[in-house]
Amino acid sequence: MQPWVYIVLVGIVAIVYALRLPARVKEDSDEKKSLKETEAALELYMADIEHENTELLQLVSSIKVQSQNNKTALQEEISGLREQVADLQKNLLLFDARLTAEEKGLLQLSAAFGSGAAAARSEDTGAVPQATQTEAAPVKQKPVSSIKQRYPRLFELHAQGKSIDSIAKTAGLQRGEVQLILQLANQEESV
Template sequence: MDLKPWIYIVLLGIAAVLYALMLPKRREETVSSERVVKEVESTLEAYMAEVQNENEQLVELVSQMKQELTAKQQAQQEQVSELRQRMLVAEQKLTESDTRLRIAEDQLTRTATLSEGSAAATSEVEDISPPVPSIKSRYAELFDLYEQGKSIDVIAKNTGFQRGEVQLIIQLAKQEESV
């Protein structure tokens, strides 16, 4: 094959033109890939900023919930303290009521003993000992309310006695009447 030098030059020129045409494509690909990288970076930065903002909101919400929980716990502690105080007061009143009830029972027992003793004694003993007032006379206000048909609770409230005391006094009066 006898190739002439001008063919080499033409072939070499064609190769140079083709290379020159391909070179801008490579530059465009490089520019295009840099653009994609920048877009990805900006998207990631925006996403990270959004995640950070959501995290800050979440931390704020958790701290608010913690404060509300603390406030509720404190309110419940105050309620428990108040209920304990009320329970102590109620226990004291119950103790006082039990004491008054025992005293009333003792007085009733003494009265019943004296009544039995005076029934056996002659009329001379009755003249010597002062008359023992009846339960109805000692608790006139209570029996006025009872005769008006008021409930035990209303009587207890108006007279200042406990409910159990009112019931006991009424029962003692019934026993006294039957004797």
């Protein structure tokens, strides 16, 4: 209920009370005093209600202003976080593109190194190409490759079944480097 409704109800009660009093022709001073006291009490009560209503309106308006300020601050923070997410997504895409480019470069380097190493071995040994060499000679036990001698810790971790990311982190190398080294070792073993 609204505060003015209370005031109207109190006024109606006072009027009904005044009308129900027996009308007396003679005026007693006691009756006048009690009527004046009742009117004064009602006026005081209405003033108190009006004061409380004013305080309540001020409190509601301050709460409204505070909630608006909080809403604005939260919207600004959300906007800032969205910008940060967008920047992070852009950086992630750039990083992925750069990583993919480096991995492609390492794979090309691996392929070039693998074919260059096979050609160098055949020149050093004066052997026939690989297909005829395997047909003519029985399979010999393969010596430990030079790449495995250079990176013993890497191959030890790989033999333990560790992931490429884990090996890269432990060895202090890039993921692409670890992949390249493992591929080179596989190529040396297959030669």
